[in-house]
Amino acid sequence: MNVQNNLSQTKATKLSSDWWHGGVIYQIYPRSFQDSNGDGIGDLKGITERLGYIASLGVDAIWISPFFKSPMKDFGYDVSDYRDVDPMFGTLDDFRDLLDKAHAQGLKVMTDLVLSHTSDQHPWFSESRSSRENPKSDWFVWADPKPDGTPPNNWLSIFGGSAWQWDSRRLQYYLHNFLASQPDLNFHCTDVQDALLDVARFWLDMGVDGFRLDTINFYFHDKSLRDNPALPLDQRNASIAPAVNPYNHQDHLFSKSQPENIAFLERLRALTDEYEGRACLGEVGDAQRGLEIMGEYTTGDKRMHMCYAFEFLEKRALTASYAKQVFDQLEAKAGDAWPCWAFSNHDVQRHASRWNLDDAATRQYPVLMMCLRGSACLYQGEELGLGEADVPFEKLQDPYGIEFWPEYKGRDGCRTPMVWAAQDEQSGFSVAEPWLPVSAVQAENAVDRLETNPHSMLHHYRRAIALRHAHSALASGAQKEMAQNGPVLTFLREDAFEQIFCAFNLGGDLTNVELPDGKWRAIGRDLGSVEGASNVMLNASQFCLMVRDKG
Ligand code: BGC
Numbered sequence: 001m002n003v004q005n006n007l008s009q010t011k012a013t014k015l016s017s018d019w020w021h022g023g024v025i026y027q028i029y030p031r032s033f034q035d036s037n038g039d040g041i042g043d044l045k046g047i048t049e050r051l052g053y054i055a056s057l058g059v060d061a062i063w064i065s066p067f068f069k070s071p072m073k074d075f076g077y078d079v080s081d082y083r084d085v086d087p088m089f090g091t092l093d094d095f096r097d098l099l100d101k102a103h104a105q106g107l108k109v110m111t112d113l114v115l116s117h118t119s120d121q122h123p124w125f126s127e128s129r130s131s132r133e134n135p136k137s138d139w140f141v142w143a144d145p146k147p148d149g150t151p152p153n154n155w156l157s158i159f160g161g162s163a164w165q166w167d168s169r170r171l172q173y174y175l176h177n178f179l180a181s182q183p184d185l186n187f188h189c190t191d192v193q194d195a196l197l198d199v200a201r202f203w204l205d206m207g208v209d210g211f212r213l214d215t216i217n218f219y220f221h222d223k224s225l226r227d228n229p230a231l232p233l234d235q236r237n238a239s240i241a242p243a244v245n246p247y248n249h250q251d252h253l254f255s256k257s258q259p260e261n262i263a264f265l266e267r268l269r270a271l272t273d274e275y276e277g278r279a280c281l282g283e284v285g286d287a288q289r290g291l292e293i294m295g296e297y298t299t300g301d302k303r304m305h306m307c308y309a310f311e312f313l314e315k316r317a318l319t320a321s322y323a324k325q326v327f328d329q330l331e332a333k334a335g336d337a338w339p340c341w342a343f344s345n346h347d348v349q350r351h352a353s354r355w356n357l358d359d360a361a362t363r364q365y366p367v368l369m370m371c372l373r374g375s376a377c378l379y380q381g382e383e384l385g386l387g388e389a390d391v392p393f394e395k396l397q398d399p400y401g402i403e404f405w406p407e408y409k410g411r412d413g414c415r416t417p418m419v420w421a422a423q424d425e426q427s428g429f430s431v432a433e434p435w436l437p438v439s440a441v442q443a444e445n446a447v448d449r450l451e452t453n454p455h456s457m458l459h460h461y462r463r464a465i466a467l468r469h470a471h472s473a474l475a476s477g478a479q480k481e482m483a484q485n486g487p488v489l490t491f492l493r494e495d496a497f498e499q500i501f502c503a504f505n506l507g508g509d510l511t512n513v514e515l516p517d518g519k520w521r522a523i524g525r526d527l528g529s530v531e532g533a534s535n536v537m538l539n540a541s542q543f544c545l546m547v548r549d550k551g
């Protein structure tokens with residue numbers, strides 16, 4: 001009995017101090033979550049009103065996409081004041097209130113730090129562009145034109161065209177990896193690093209539990225501005241940009257992911273470590289070296305706690321062979337790398353549509369996510385099983401979609417308002433016409449409808465999240481013996497307390513799965529997990545989960 005008590009104690013202690021390690025994070029896109037003031041745009045008070053719902057999902061934390069002062073050219077990912085809330089979203093006091101109430105509900109709060117670039121309306125940029133001599137003249141990446149007036153090199157912006165924008169005041173180009181209104185900060189300048197670390201400190205002092213760090217591998221560029229090499233056709237990979245984007249034609253060897261970044265990430269981590277229980281989740285966007293960089297950035301305990309991966313945000317489906325390939329690669333790069341997986345977010349088509357999933361498959365994927373080694377990010381509305389909304393061209397807001405329409409429709413279809421109440425005006429999101437239309441198809445699966453049906457997707461997600469929390473091996477144990485057998489992915493999760501065998505048929509024909517020897521108990525039956533004796537037959541989207549205690 002004593003042993004048992006000690007074990008449970010250790011378990012509990014681990015979970016509270018390392019909440020992020022295997023934690024489940026719920027991503028909120030604030031413009032579209034809940035409007036509280038009737039302007040058709042979601043806001044901080046709206047989020048606060050809905051904290052009870054979020055806590056009821058059983059998640060550990062929320063990550064709120066940017067709500068800082070911004071001209072909103074990239075809907076908040078273009079920050080003009082890092083230390084204030086945009087009036088559209090509320091005030092700093094509204095945020096403090098949200099933070100207190102989230103903590104009272106047992107939810108950690110992560111804010112989104114967009115440090116790689118600012119808005120062109122940020123005072124730092126106004127000063128920097130004012131002359132070549134001012135004190136902030138090197139805070140952004142300025143370069144002379146080539147003798148023929150063209151940009152200094154061939155780097156491309158993800159959002160289309162050259163990554164260089166001409167500035168008629170300095171008679172120089174400045175770098176932007178995204179919109180021209182998102183000038184890139186020059187991390188080679190120590191004052192820039194210091195100023196950004198002060199921004200992080202401001203939010204840590206306020207009590208946020210961690211950061212989602214936007215585009216962390218874009219912080220540094222090659223100082224000598226070397227051209228990126230062309231990427232052979234057969235190596236192109238549309239994981240971070242759609243196939244119709246010429247950004248995929250280059251190997252971005254020099255415009256991002258520079259070695260100098262490690263030292264900055266270590267500074268950021270050291271700062272975070274001055275505070276108790278905070279976590280850094282860095283977004284790594286690199287179509288060629290994403291997993292390698294994730295390994296590099298999360299190995300040991302001096303860099304990022306976790307990296308947000310693009311591998312399962314791709315158009316290509318998460319099949320058994322692809323999952324195995326990803327985990328094998330990750331293991332080869334850094335055995336201790338700590339990923340944070342997501343299937344949907346505010347930048348990609350919702351996965352139910354992207355992978356063309358039926359109900360059974362839509363139910364299987366969150367269970368898989370809860371079983372895979374790593375932390376997990378769910379995107380608002382995913383727990384309702386929502387597919388992508390159809391947004392007509394006339395209603396588009398996203399400049400990325402407008403640029404590449406119609407081959408690529410941009411990110412508005414995953415950003416339409418959350419559907420709370422099927423029968424209410426604007427499905428309970430707002431009393432006014434929202435900034436993006438509410439999807440009538442999505443409204444069919446509004447929270448109030450699913451809430452009353454114990455078999456609904458919403459309750460299924462709650463059970464899947466609860467499964468992870470009930471089994472420490474799933475949250476933070478080792479992952480072993482991953483294998484692919486046709487469409488079936490099998491692996492073991494294991495910690496000091498238990499071993500869990502997982503088998504998922506990710507959408508293929510009926511397949512026989514041999515179960516490992518020993519005495520196992522089936523778990524997750526309420527999620528659809530099926531039982532077997534020495535073997536089990538799994539049909540498309542069926543899975544089997546079994547546990548045994550370690551003696
Ligand atoms: C964010 C995007 C944003 C971009 C530029 C990303 O990866 O998730 O929404 O447009 O960074 O900040």
Ligand code: MG
Binds near residue numbers: 035036037040042088
């Ligand atoms: Mg509002």
